[in-house]
Amino acid sequence: MIIQKTCTPGMLFSGERxxxxxxxxxxxxxxxxxxxxxxxxxxxxxxxxxVAEGAIRDHVLGRIELFERFDQKSLKAVISYAVExxxxxxxxxxxxxxxxxxxxxxxxxxxxxLPLSFLARFRxxxxxxxxxxxxxxxxxxxxxxxxxxxxxxxxxxxADLAYQFALxxxxxxxxxxxxxxxxCSPFEERVKRCSEAVARANRETGNKSxxxxxITASSLEVxxxxxxxxxxxxxxxxxxxxxxxxxxxxxxxxxxxxxxxIMTHPSFQGSFVTGRGGMSHGVLFGQIARLxxxxxxxxxxFGGRFSFSREECADIVAGTEVPMGDIKTIFPAPGGGMNxxxxxxxxATYGRDLIFLIGGGLFRHGQDLVENCRSFRKMVESIx
Amino acid sequence: MIIQKTCTPGMLFSGERxxxxxxxxxxxxxxxxxxxxxxxxxxxxxxxxxVAEGAIRDHVLGRIELFERFDQKSLKAVISYAVExxxxxxxxxxxxxxxxxxxxxxxxxxxxxLPLSFLARFRxxxxxxxxxxxxxxxxxxxxxxxxxxxxxxxxxxxADLAYQFALxxxxxxxxxxxxxxxxCSPFEERVKRCSEAVARANRETGNKSxxxxxITASSLEVxxxxxxxxxxxxxxxxxxxxxxxxxxxxxxxxxxxxxxxIMTHPSFQGSFVTGRGGMSHGVLFGQIARLxxxxxxxxxxFGGRFSFSREECADIVAGTEVPMGDIKTIFPAPGGGMNxxxxxxxxATYGRDLIFLIGGGLFRHGQDLVENCRSFRKMVESIx
Numbered sequence: 001m002i003i004q005k006t007c008t009p010g011m012l013f014s015g016e017r018x019x020x021x022x023x024x025x026x027x028x029x030x031x032x033x034x035x036x037x038x039x040x041x042x043x044x045x046x047x048x049x050x051v052a053e054g055a056i057r058d059h060v061l062g063r064i065e066l067f068e069r070f071d072q073k074s075l076k077a078v079i080s081y082a083v084e085x086x087x088x089x090x091x092x093x094x095x096x097x098x099x100x101x102x103x104x105x106x107x108x109x110x111x112x113x114l115p116l117s118f119l120a121r122f123r124x125x126x127x128x129x130x131x132x133x134x135x136x137x138x139x140x141x142x143x144x145x146x147x148x149x150x151x152x153x154x155x156x157x158x159a160d161l162a163y164q165f166a167l168x169x170x171x172x173x174x175x176x177x178x179x180x181x182x183x184c185s186p187f188e189e190r191v192k193r194c195s196e197a198v199a200r201a202n203r204e205t206g207n208k209s210x211x212x213x214x215i216t217a218s219s220l221e222v223x224x225x226x227x228x229x230x231x232x233x234x235x236x237x238x239x240x241x242x243x244x245x246x247x248x249x250x251x252x253x254x255x256x257x258x259x260x261x262i263m264t265h266p267s268f269q270g271s272f273v274t275g276r277g278g279m280s281h282g283v284l285f286g287q288i289a290r291l292x293x294x295x296x297x298x299x300x301x302f303g304g305r306f307s308f309s310r311e312e313c314a315d316i317v318a319g320t321e322v323p324m325g326d327i328k329t330i331f332p333a334p335g336g337g338m339n340x341x342x343x344x345x346x347x348a349t350y351g352r353d354l355i356f357l358i359g360g361g362l363f364r365h366g367q368d369l370v371e372n373c374r375s376f377r378k379m380v381e382s383i384x
Numbered sequence: 385m386i387i388q389k390t391c392t393p394g395m396l397f398s399g400e401r402x403x404x405x406x407x408x409x410x411x412x413x414x415x416x417x418x419x420x421x422x423x424x425x426x427x428x429x430x431x432x433x434x435v436a437e438g439a440i441r442d443h444v445l446g447r448i449e450l451f452e453r454f455d456q457k458s459l460k461a462v463i464s465y466a467v468e469x470x471x472x473x474x475x476x477x478x479x480x481x482x483x484x485x486x487x488x489x490x491x492x493x494x495x496x497x498l499p500l501s502f503l504a505r506f507r508x509x510x511x512x513x514x515x516x517x518x519x520x521x522x523x524x525x526x527x528x529x530x531x532x533x534x535x536x537x538x539x540x541x542x543a544d545l546a547y548q549f550a551l552x553x554x555x556x557x558x559x560x561x562x563x564x565x566x567x568c569s570p571f572e573e574r575v576k577r578c579s580e581a582v583a584r585a586n587r588e589t590g591n592k593s594x595x596x597x598x599i600t601a602s603s604l605e606v607x608x609x610x611x612x613x614x615x616x617x618x619x620x621x622x623x624x625x626x627x628x629x630x631x632x633x634x635x636x637x638x639x640x641x642x643x644x645x646i647m648t649h650p651s652f653q654g655s656f657v658t659g660r661g662g663m664s665h666g667v668l669f670g671q672i673a674r675l676x677x678x679x680x681x682x683x684x685x686f687g688g689r690f691s692f693s694r695e696e697c698a699d700i701v702a703g704t705e706v707p708m709g710d711i712k713t714i715f716p717a718p719g720g721g722m723n724x725x726x727x728x729x730x731x732a733t734y735g736r737d738l739i740f741l742i743g744g745g746l747f748r749h750g751q752d753l754v755e756n757c758r759s760f761r762k763m764v765e766s767i768x
Contacts, residue, residue, distance in 0.1 A: 012567045037689070044534030045560055047744040056536035060568075064486050084567055085535060091600055091627040092564045099561065099624070102654030103690050150428030151469060152440035176429055177483065180476045183396045183468055184444075218473055219603060219632045240483070243475040245629030248603045267479050270486030273661015305421070306487050358432040 011370045013059040017080035020097050020114040025074045025276060026107035034107065035064055035077035041100045043085060060085060075250045081232050088121045088245045090292065098279065109279040111289050119325035126179070126253050127261045127295040128328025129353055133233075135261060136171050137208045140345065142380055144169065145333060145354040146362055146373075148194060149176035155185045159193035161369070165362075166201030166209040168373020172355065173198055174238050176212035176252075181221075187213075188228055195233035210235025212263055215252075216243050226258045238298075242268030246292040253293025263333065264294035274307070281312040286319015290327050296355055301334035303342065310349060317350055331355045340365055356380065397443040402466035404481050405499040409490035409660060415459035418491065419448055420461055425484045444469060460494070470579055471756050472505045474631045474676065482663065493663040496671050503709035511638050511645040511679040512712025513737055519645065520555050521592050521621075526731065527739040528553065529717060530746055530757075532578060533560035539569045543577035545753070549746075550585030550593040552757020556739065557582055558622050559598035561649045565605075571597075572612055579617035592617025596647055599636075601629050607635075610642045620645045622682075626652030630676040637677025647717065648678035658691070665696040670703015674711050676751055680739055685718035687726065694733060703710055715739045724749055727763050740764065 022038060024031040039062030040048050059082045066078040086093040098109050125131075128324065133139055146165050148158040158179075166174045173194070181187040191213045198211040205360055213229035215222055216238050222244055226237055237260050241249045253262055266285065272278040279288075281299070288299040297320060300306030302313045313334060321329040332350060335357025358376065365372040387496035405701065406422060408415040423446030424432050435441055443466045450462040470477040482493050509515075532542040541562075545657050549557045549749055557578070565571040575597045582595040599606055599621050606628055610621055621644050625633045637646055656662040663672075663745070671680040681704060684690030686697045697718060705713040716734060719741025730740065742760065749756040 041689075043562065044536060045562060045743070046534035047747070050744065050747050051534060051536075060534070060536040085562070086568045088562050089564055089602055089605075091624075092562075093601060094627055095562060095564075095600070095624065099627070099651035100654070102652050103650060103658065103684055103692075104654065105691055150430035150435060150440060150444070151442040152428060178429060178469070178476075178479065178480075179428065180400040180471045180473055182471045197503060216475055216479070219635055221473075240475075240479065242486070242633075243478055243483070243629065244605060245627065245632065247627075248629065248632075249686060266487060267483035268486050270484070270488065271655040271662040272662050273657060274487065274489040275655060277654040277658050300487055304497075305425075307489055348630060353574055359429070360434065363431070363434050 010055040010058055013055065013082050013084050014117065016083045016115050016117045017063070018083055018086070018115060018118050019065060019078050019080045020109060021111040022077045022079060023070050023074050023108040023110045024077055028075060031075035031077065032067065034104070035067060035079065037080055038062060038077070038101055038107070039064060043081065045100065070369045083115065083118045086118070088252065090122070092249050093331060094120065094183050094288070099366065102278070105277045107277050109198070111280070111285050112283055114324060116325045119327055121325065122250070122291055123254050124257065124290055124294045125262070125293055125328035125330050128330055131328070132217055132295050132331060133209070134260050136210065138171060138182065140352060142352050143171045143331065144377055144380060145172035145174060145176050145355050145357045146170050147176045147359050149179065149359070151176065151178045152184055154194045155189040158185055158190060159197040162194040162211055163197035163201050164369045165373055166198045166207070168370040169205065170373050171207070171209050171378035172212055172236065173209060174212035174263060176382065177214055177216065177238065177240060177267050179214055180217055187225060191229045191234050192232040199233060212238050213238035216240045216265070218247060219244060222248055223255070226260070230258060230372055234260070236263060237292050238263040238265055240265040240267040241292060242266065246288060250293045261295040262293060263288045263296045263298055264292070265298050266300070278313055282315035282319030285316045286326065287322065290320065290324060290330050293329055296331035296333045298333045298357060300336035300337060301346065304336040314349065333357045335359065340376055340379060391673035394439040394442055397466050397468050397502070399440065400467045400499050400689070401447070402467055402470070402499060402502050403449060403462050403464045404493060405495040405497070406461045407458050407492040407494045409458045412459060415461070415491035416451065418488070419451060419461035419463065422461070422485055422491070423448060424630065426480050427465065427469060427749050429484065431468045442582060465537050467499065467502045469637070470502070474506070474634055478630065478672070483762035486662070489661045491661050493667050495664070496667055498540070499709060500709045503611040505713055506634070506675055507638050507677065507709065508674055508708070509677055509679045509714050510643065516645050516679050516715060520594065524736060527555045527715065528761055528764060529558060529739050529741045530554050531558050531560045531743050533743065535560060535562045535566065536568055539573045539577045542569055542574060543581040545748045546578040546595055547581035547585050548753045549757055550582045550591070551589060552754040553589065553761035554757050555591070555592065555593055556594035556596055556620065557593060558647065561598055561600065561622065561651050563598055563622060564601055571609060575613045575618050576616040583617060596620035596622050598622045600624045600649070601630060603632060606632055607639070610636055610644070614642060614644055620643065620647060622647040622649055624649040625676060626650065630672060634677045645679040646677060647682055648673045649682050664699055665692065665702030669700045670706065671706065672705065674708060674714050675720060678714055680715035680717045682717045682719060682741060684720035685730065688720040690720050698733060717741045719743065724760055724763060728767055731760060731767055
């Protein structure tokens with residue numbers, strides 16, 4: 001039985017298409033079959049032979065624009081989709097890019113190529129690299145960031161750490177991503193004390209350090225916490241879109257009243273990049289983070305306690321700055337298992353447009369936390 | 385420098401802990417090291433040697449409760465966490481279970497063991513298996529479901545399909561998950577026409593078929609669409625938590641005004657289960673789906689166009705019904721590339737408590753769609 005109705009007239013489609021580059025593992029013929037399946041799976045999800053000629057075939061179906069060898073083990077298929085099928089929704093865009101195909105092994109989303117007409121639907125990061133630099137009054141050098149932790153300290157203790165970090169010259173003092181609203185350090189008290197502590201240090205140093213509050217929470221709470229944090233004097237927000245959804249981060253970034261820079265945290269997103277299928281580091285932590293409104297993207301640095309390679313980290317950097325219409329470039333914020341010795345190597349890889357994220361390592365350098373921060377900053381200033 | 389502050393007093397912790405079973409690939413010593421790292425990574429994310437004796441070590445740190453061989457290639461570690469560190473938040477619970485550990489390859493969340501005191505914070509599915517059966521007035525047999533599609537049809541055409549499906553005896557007629565609010569079939573008109581079409585068929589058949597609207601959308605839109613769908617007469621909602629976040633689905637399920645059964649769709653969740661790391665099928669599509677309030681969980685059936693094995697599908701069934709306090713059991717809804725010939729084999733695997741989800745296959749059986757549905761229903765009624 002063929003679907004041979006009048007269907008949607010072709011004139012509803014502008015002809016504008018966005019393209020997704022898939023890397024497909026397997027032999028050439030297997031990959032070709034998989035590419036053809038993607039065209040269907042991500043759009044009509046219906047037997048193609050049952051669809052009559054017309055607008056659905058001409059516009060709705062995915063279209064293979066390029067098919068060639070990627071490397072010995074995989075092939076590259078560039079597939080385009082009508083911008084209209086994403087309906088201007090970030091959720092539906094992600095669904096078209098990788099929704100059901102995420103369930104098929106051996107397929108990686110390598111790159112997104114988005115036309116201006118599509119990008120115009122998205123505001124992207126409010127600050128981006130340049131806006132964040134202006135906010136912190138740091139025109140050239142890399143930014144320095146650290147986290148208050150561990151979970152289990154009281155709000156007073158966390159705020160005391162925040163004070164010392166800011167006094168030592170850290171630019172961005174963020175919550176650890178595991179700090180939400182636990183009994184040990186309730187959200188409202190924590191953001192109030194930490195914001196005040198950083199403001200106090202700023203009065204002493206003359207710096208413009210900011211406290212960044214983790215607002216990852218239930219979906220009703222996220223925006224409430226964003227407003228609470230802003231009212232308390234927080235200078236930025238951190239959210240884990242793997243837990244709350246990418247679109248909620250976009251809404252935060254779009255919210256005129258909230259109006260704070262946003263750091264995206266990779267929690268619960270790892271499975272997209274650790275298997276032989278998923279998304280490239282650059283797409284997930286770069287392009288999608290930008291489309292979702294993050295101003296800085298946190299990820300595990302190469303050589304730390306996670307497994308990202310130097311190439312994968314470079315791919316993230318590429319994703320943070322690849323041209324995407326008016327969508328601003330954003331800061332890579334590599335962290336995890338870092339220590340001071342790695343600063344030169346990182347500058348060589350990332351350049352100056354990065355946020356150094358250093359956690360436990362700051363405590364190891366010596367007994368005086370403020371001095372440890374100062375050494376870190378001096379080293380970056382001297383090299384960067 | 386040791387964190388030697390007063391910290392949080394131990395009395396803030398009840399001593400109640402939830403447990404996560406991790407399967408860790410590698411040698412015994414590698415797996416042991418990884419298990420110890422998980423205890424830290426998922427809680428304090430801070431060098432353990434820098435934390436003094438006291439409440440943080442005693443309560444906040446993860447604790448290895450069991451460590452033994454899983455199979456030749458992997459080991460099993462049961463790690464417990466204080467319920468308080470999840471702060472009663474689904475987002476933070478998922479963060480503790482697998483947040484940063486998702487970024488480390490070769491670790492799978494195999495099972496969740498949650499104490500009643502923890503489960504009491506979650507309502508879970510509003511209907512579950514029994515509630516959905518009562519709603520549809522189908523006490524024993526498997527339920528029959530299909531989807532209106534393909535994307536590209538007009539609302540009238542989709543509604544006409546919905547009418548035929550309902551007339552043929554399909555119990556649940558859902559939107560394809562790619563139908564959101566496209567120009568071809570705008571959300572509001574679609575749910576109105578499809579709900580009316582199913583109601584009209586019900587008047588003719590005496591059945592209680594329902595139309596289930598896909599409300600996956602931007603986070604502000606999801607609840608709005610839920611209300612619009614309910615007002616239009618939809619009998620259920622479908623949402624893809626991979627796109628909107630698990631917690632938003634939980635909020636939908638908890639919403640007294642919305643009060644409709646919810647189907648969860650696996651879009652954008654595949655990477656959790658396709659690599660050698662991630663979550664087990666039973667945890668992701670069973671236990672987490674239930675905790676997040678789904679009444680039925682859609683996933684690709686074994687032997688279809690996806691790669692799930694029969695064992696993996698059986699694991700999902702186990703996850704939908706493993707005892708979890710007052711959290712109801714839910715329906716497995718296997719689909720994807722199904723056809724009528726597979727009904728007997730599926731009944732043998734899943735038993736009667738399942739939702740058959742059949743899409744394009746219904747069109748292949750013969751020229752008359754209503755008759756095809758009737759054949760499907762007859763077969764299930766005769767066997768089941």
